[in-house]
Amino acid sequence: MKHPINAILIGAGQRGADVYGTYALAHPDEICFVAVAEPNSERQARFAAQHKIPSQNQFESWEPLLSRPQYGQVALVCTQDQQHTAPTLAALRAGYDVLLEKPMATTVQDSRLLADTAEESGHQLHICHVLRFTPHFTKMREIILSGVLGEIISVSHRENVSWWHMAHSFVRGNWRKTAESAPMILAKCCHDLDILIWLLDDRCESLSSVGGLRHYRPQNAPEGAPSYCLDGCPVAENCPYYAPFIYEDLLPLWRNYADTSQGFERAVMRAQERAPGLVQSLSALLPSLRQVSEYRGWPISVVAQNPTKEEIHNALKSGPYGRCVYHCDNDVVDHQVVAMQFEGGASVTLTMHGHSHTEGRFTRIQGARGELQAGFGYGGSWIEVNEHRSDRCTRYDTSVVRSGHGGGDEKLMAAFLKSVSESGTHFAKPSASHLSTARRSLESHLMAFAAEDARLGEKVVRMADFR
Ligand SMILES: NC(=O)c1ccc[n+]([C@@H]2O[C@H](COP(=O)([O-])OP(=O)(O)OC[C@H]3O[C@@H](n4cnc5c(N)ncnc54)[C@H](O)[C@@H]3O)[C@@H](O)[C@H]2O)c1
Structure with a gap:
């Protein structure tokens, strides 16, 4: 058995504990x-025990950890x-190679600074x-x-965020306010810009951009809708965003899986949607069904x-995820839509929206020899x-x-671990992997900042000026 790489975790939340912690286990x-380092004592204790x-x-925080x-x-x-910049700078300066969640930072x-500091320090900094x-x-x-498409003429890429994912993350949740997180084009689409x-x-x-917040606003609230869904909402039976429908019944999640699965898995998802009791009973015979009947994930x-039934219900009574989507403090x-001219001549569009029935990304690439x-x-x-x-x-x-981000997380x-173990503290060779160094990630981040600048300023932005 080889020796594992010793690691420290800063932030034992959904990504840190559930994704990378699970990988380590x-x-x-x-x-x-x-x-x-984790200020939430329950999370800290759970991660430490695991x-x-x-x-x-x-x-309780990254500062005392990184001062040791x-x-x-x-x-x-x-x-x-x-909260990405300060701990990452401190970790690089303390001698660590760093895997940093996206977006690398929320300002240009x-x-x-992160890209420069990583290079100066001689340590690896990769963005997820x-x-x-x-x-x-x-x-x-x-x-x-391979060249089968010939010269690439135009690309249209869509990031179709489902209506309930939008409501969860960008209306009720952590990414709802630009000032507290980042513009949505950075938070959600730095991945897409990087991929393009x-x-x-x-x-x-160069690029230009249009868009805005159209739907999740107080003026669209149904008449008499209270601040919290559980406070007697008059449209509880019809509103797709009714919090117990999303979080207690979990119907949108099972429908999404069913819509995009096949065979036995699709049948299980449909059964879970229509008769969850049946799936629960069958899971005594087929343990694999417990993943569904005892689901506790995102x-x-x-x-x-x-997330027991009782805890979820309590959280919806007064927590952020129980709020009416029309009465939140969201502004993203x-x-x-971002329209881009690439240096090689291709024209590229990225459309992002939060009203898709089914979550997914779609890409269409037109080449001179194929599509x-x-x-x-x-x-x-x-x-x-x-x-x-x-x-x-x-x-x-x-x-x-069923693997995080289509298998990407693992x-x-x-x-990252291979790169660190093979090249020591030296910068990853570009050919070594698909890893994105901070310098390479800077480009997609600059595009996102430029798109936001273009949208707010109603102008065309030349990337040379941003760089
Ligand atoms: N790569 C991807 O595809 C992907 C997907 C989802 C989220 N993300 C990004 O991952 C990051 C984390 O998201 P999440 O959903 O795990 O958030 P989260 O809120 O679940 O986790 C963040 C954790 O950091 C902790 N924290 C706060 N202050 C701290 C401090 N001073 N020291 C140490 N820990 C501290 C919080 O208590 C929390 O537990 C975000 O930047 C998010 O945008 C990336």
């Missing part, structure tokens, strides 16, 4: 968390968007652009690089620390290539069964 030969971290290595001598080789920074200045690691986008890039420049192996020359893991957009269409969704993903001359149609199934972590 499943791969004890690769990574071992030896210290944690990873057997002694009490002297548990901290180094505990290990790597630090994972998984705090909220506005901080993003630059998980899509690069999915079989789906990896295959898409391979197809483009990665797929085309090109940079954006989004309910965000609503309550211990619910639709935005690619692709869907990347909850339960399934596919790519179809049509060649002009031969009329040949090739379809690829790029689905990954592969990203594995690549």
